[in-house]
Amino acid sequence: TLVIAALYFGQEVLIPITLAVMLSFVLSPVVNMLQKLRLWRAPAVILTVLAALGLLGLIGTLIGSQAASLSANAPQYAQTIEAKVKGVQGFALSRMASITKQLGGNKSVAPAVASAGPSPNLDAARPATGGPRKPVPVEVVQESTSPFTIAKTVLAPILGPLETTVIVLIVAIFVLMQKEDLRDRFIRVFGSSDLHRTTRAMDDAGQRLSKYFLSQLAVNTCFGVVIGLGLWAIGVPSSAMWGLMAGLLRFVPYIGSFLAAVAPAALAAAVDPGWTMTIEVIALFVIVEPITGYVVEPLLYGHSTGLSPVSVIVSAIFWTWLWGPIGLIMSTPLTLCLVVMGRHVKSLEFFDVLLGDRPALTPVESFYQRILANNPDEALAQAETLLGDRSLTEYYDGVVLEGLKLAVEDEARGTIDKAGAAKMTRSMLDVIEDLAPRAKAETPVAGPVEVACVAGHGPFDDAVSAMLVQLLGQRGSMAKIIPNGDVSRDRIATLDLTGIAVIAVSYLEVTGSPAQLRYLVRRLRERAPAARIVVGLWPQGEAALSDAEIQRALGADRYVGSLASAVDEIDQLRIGSDAVRSAA
Structure with a gap:
């Protein structure tokens, strides 16, 4: 609240300073270019500012001359507009009369006021005043026409904008002259404890704003030129002025072009009888x-400035309410500065989240949120989008498994119950099933099942086994899922593992050397002595993936930490097993 109040009540000072800083971002590349031509900084700054001032003066002169020539024909344009208005009114009245006649309302209407004899003499009703009234003397006083009065009358309307322009130019000159010194002071005040991050923020802000302003200037200039030439070809008077106005108004986000079209369209209606x-x-x-x-x-400069469309609209409303039309023009660059600072300064990160165009959630968080909300359709839509630039294996490894890790952590904290x-x-199984067409093998898979994917005891291990079976099928391996209950002590004796060459055990969470996994591997080894056992610990980072002692204690043949590695290892073991069988 205090910041908003300071911005509002201090706008007389802050607006010129902000305009000067924005102007310095536009002129800074020109100054740097002149310095590369071995021109000293001070002359380069003065020359650049004078060129900008001359350009502004040329634009103002052109607009003034075009407006003067336009005002000379104003009476003729007014007559054309009046004739068109009468024509529209006549057309509307005739249509209304026609509709009324069709509805049966063609009866004549009696005059509203009937003649009721001579009108009463109002003067006779007035009370007598006692004689004729005396005339009231009127004195005409002519204003002073001294040179000072004339100058005051002429300069008063332009004195305020002229004062602001002078302040902006002076501040812009000093900003350009002392750019490095101002940057160092800013770093000293706000980021002396983290020079690297603050320097990156300053450079990023400067590059983004310079690129934004120069790109917008180039695009809007071309837009104004095209509009001006088009209006000239159509025959609209003062087409150069309207082209300039179109280029300037296009700096206003979203509505600038529509505002620029209003005046030329109205003038065209005044010029052309049709x-x-x-x-x-x-x-x-x-x-x-x-x-x-x-x-x-x-x-020219990408699809986005780094701001979300909603933030552009909201910032335009906010800055217009705060600073008026100038705030509307500066709303986008000011908001862009806040977003850049939010990306590099931790305490201002909320600006990047609220106003930036980057997704508020990472793909992993987004997937987990959709699964947590029991919304497989949105999760599938996200998967289709992400699969546009990555493989199915990369999606499962980089998004789904990481999302499942978040689910395991929440379950361990007790925030997710069994239901x-x-x-x-x-x-998750619905999403995996819908993604099955993307995992279709190039050649049809046929033959006996050679791989058994055993799910761990966790509630999410079934989903990992389903993904692994799908990816193995994409490689041409026949695989099946074995629920964790089928490998329990009571039921493993009835489990049919005939012809199984590789058994893949999936565990989302293993800490230390769990006895449950060790005993499971032992039971599987006893049930299928010829099968090779691969233990997948999802995701990577478990101690068993790097600790040889834990691996020997568990008793498996291979240990993997990603689905891609699991598919490769299982494929190699399966091919090796087939070769051994063929040799036998």
Whole structure:
């Protein structure tokens, strides 16, 4: 609240300073270019500012001359507009009369006021005043026409903007002259404890803003030139002025182009007795703006400035309410500064989350949130998007397994009960089943089942086994899932492992050397002595993956920490087993 109050009440000082800083970002590349040409910094700054001032003066002169020539024909334009308004009114009245006649309302209407004899003499009703009234003397006083008064009358409307312009130019000159010193002071105040992060933030902000301003300036200049030439070809008077206004108004996000189209369209309606010119003007803006916004801008500086569309609208409303039209023009760069600072300063990270265009959740968090909400359709939609630039194995390893790790942690804390875990597992199995067409093998898989994927005792291990079976099928291996209950002490004796060459055991969580996994491997070894056993500990980082003592205690043949490694190891063991059988 205090910050907003300071911004509001201090706008007389803050607006010129902010404009000067923004102008310095635009002019800084030009100054750097002149310095590369072996020109000293002070002359480079002065020359750049004078060139910018001359350009602004040229634009102002052009707009003034065009507006003066336009005002000379204003009476003629007013007559055309009046004639069109009467024509529209006549058309509307005739249509209303026609509709009324069709509805049976063609009866004549009696005059509202009937003649009722001579009107009463109002003067006779007035009371007598006692004689004729005396005239009131009127004195005409002519204002002073001294040079000072004339100068005050002429300069008063432009004195405020002229004062602001002078302040902006002076501050911009000092900012450009002392850019490095100001940067060092800013780092000293806000980031002396972390020079690396603060320097990166400053460089990122400077590069982003310079790129944004220069790109916008180039795009909007081209937009204004095209609009001006188009209006000239159509025949709209003062087309150069309207082109300049279109280029300037396009700095206003989203609505600038529409605002720029209003005046030329109205002028076209005043110039042309018909409506052809007005339609052509509207069509010109309707065609040029989408091409500029959806073709030229993405090619020039990417699809985004780093801001979300909602943040652009909200920031435009906020800064307009705070600083008026100037705030509307500066809303995007000011918000961009906040987002850049939020990406590099931890205490300001909420700006990046709220206003930036980066996803608020990582793919892993997004997947976990959708599964936690029991929404497999959204999880599948996210998977389809992510699979556009990665393989199914990479998606399972990098997103699903990491999301399952979050689920295991929440279950260990007690935030997920058994019923919730069962629902999440069903949702994940639905997603995996829907992704089955992407795991289709290049050649049809045929033959006996050679791989058995045994799920661990955790509630989410069934989903991991389902993914592994799917990926093995993509490699051409026939595999099946064995629930954890089928390998218990009571039921493993009835488990049929005939023809199984490799047994893959999946565990999402193993700490130290768990006896349960060791005994499970022992039972599987006794039940299928010829089978090779691969233990998958998901995700990577478990001690058993690197500790030889734990591996010997568990008794498996191979240990893997990713689905990609599991598929490779199982494929090699299966092929080796087939070779041994063939030799035998």
